[in-house]
Amino acid sequence: MIPSRFSQIPAILPAALLLLTASAAADDLVRLQGATMGTYYSVVIEPVDDASQIDRRILRQQIDDRLREINRRMSTWDPDSEISRFNKSQSTDWFSVSDEFAVVVVEARRIHAASGGAFDPTVSPLIDLWGFGDVRPKALPEQSEIDSALAQVGMQHLEVRTDPPALRKHQPELQLNLSAIAKGYGVDAIAELLTQSGYPAFIVDIGGENRAGQAKRSGAAWRIGVESPLGGLHRVVEVISESVATSGDYRNFFEINGVKYSHAIDPTTGRPVRNPPASVSVRHPSCMTADGWATALMVLGTERGITVARKHQINVMFQDVIDGRIRETSAGSFASKDPSGTASAENTDTDEPSSEQPNATQTTANDSGAVEQVANKPAQAESAADKTAIGSRNVTDAAAESAVGEFNPADRAPEASATRPTVEDSSGENHRADDAAAPVWFPFAAAGVLFLIAVAGMAIGTILQNRQLKGSCGGLASMPGTDVRSPCEFCTKPIEQCSNPENRLRLQQAASGNPDEQEPLTTDSVD
Secondary structure (H helix, E strand, O other): OOOOHHHHHHHHHHHHHHHHHHHHOOOOOEEEEEEEOOEEEEEEEOOOOOHHHOOHHHHHHHHHHHHHHHHHHHOOOOOOOHHHHHHHOOOOOOEEOOHHHHHHHHHHHHHHHHOOOOOOOOOHHHHHHOOOOOOOOOOOOOHHHHHHHHOOOOHHHEEEEEOOEEEEEOOOOOOOOOHHHHHHHHHHHHHHHHHHOOOOOEEEEEOOEEEEOOOOOOOOOEEEEEEOOOOOEEEEEEEOOOEEEEEEOOOOEEEEOOEEEEOEEEOOOOEEOOOOOOEEEEEEOOHHHHHHHHHHHHHHHHHHHHHHHHHOOOEEEEEEEEOOEEEEEEEHHHHOOOOOOOOOOOOOOOOOOOOOOOOEEEEEEOOOOOEEEEEEEOOOOOOHHHHHHHOOOOOOOOOEEOOHHHHOOOOOOHHHOOEEEOOOOOOOOOOOHHHHHOOOOHHHHHHHHHHHHHHHHHHHHHHOOOOOOOOOOOOHHHOOOOOOOOHHHHOOOOOHHHHOHHHHHHHHHHHHOOOOOOOOOOOOOOO
16 A cells, blocks of 8 residues: 555654754844845844844845945945946045045055055056956956056055045046955944844854854854865854954966966056965954955965064964965964964054064964964064065065955855854854864764754655755755855755855745845945
8 A cells, every 4th residue: 555645744743843953942043144245144143032023124124225335335336336436537636425435445544554555455457457357367468558557556646534524536547446345344334233223242244254243142152164275164263242354365366378366466566466375364343454454464475464463463364275284374362272262352453563462373284174283482573674575565465455356246256255153053052163173973963963854854845745845955055044054065965056155045035935035235246
């Protein structure tokens, strides 16, 4: 006798209960997701009271509106934005801008000066010339083309004031691109919105730039995973009222005649920086500042960058790939012996050299991601030659990251983000990175549990109208979360879409039955 469909229900109930149990632990957290700046955003909130009292639709609309407003000011891919109109203008008179536009430019100038010119948001002509705009080059530019672009580059050609807010070009052809700092500003803006709305405990993630609010009710910190250029996680950091921003070179490059060209451009030579770090992560209370410094230190490189970081008390972690292994060089709270990097950052925004400089730590990691400390020694005093080089515009690799791709979804895929919030365990307790990695059996147990969840989802889908649940991998892709990896990666036949946050977002929209519910804010992107 062939059993009826309904006779299978008792056998599947335990698996269904497992699905409910797995998601019940996160019921006290509110998660909102959407698209902006050519990438994704993710907001996780721990409500002060009952999570069911939060109107998610209204809050998400407020977030979307705020991000649209920032794009209208600073997106070079919006022809009517403030920055686009400023770039089109050939006038050398004062050009009125919004308060927040002027604030971002002021911070960009400050980082430019403190980094010895390594952060330069006027390098757009060089970015376009080398093909990190919307068109990839088929051949290398001629020296005459490079010289012509160089003549239009330089922060000395830009003036800014805040009262009333306005910018002024000293050179009519000057182009401004705030991509390497604007995404961090967007994170700060959403963090401020949440705080003013009565949600002080949160974590905001825009394309891998993160900022955490106050600690959770349990007193636990928020956890952010920093990716390894070799794959997987290199480090998990715990943050409270702090930001983590990462600039990565290992995904954004082009290749001509077998030679890879970095997306970091040296404005003194007009050419891509040679052998930049694979990844640079910065911790700072302001995500805008962390974003800008991550770019500047990427351009300076590990050796000069660590010296500048010590001088200005910047919490930084460099990752270099050497002979198939990760070599970490870090300063400030990243140099803590605690692998979770929970040491608090103090005085990280001063421009004066500190009398007590942070230690520098170097570690290496093999292909599996295991970290091994190599050296931990006090920072050495800067030599006169170092100080002279860093203060000069002629310093080698003194370039800004070409981040036009941040407003271009084709150039910056969402999965390229290098810092993401990590998942909580079922008890809500946060574990340190070494605690999470210690049990050898844990990955196998976790994979087994997630496999059972996937099987349960597909089984329920088969019972209900003889199809899978909406989403993919038995509905797992439509389950939002703050995990660094998609649960779909544990399926026996994972589909490509599961590893892409934008595609996961589209799957979630399809699963909700309302594709327009989370309409992307813009096709622009920030790096």
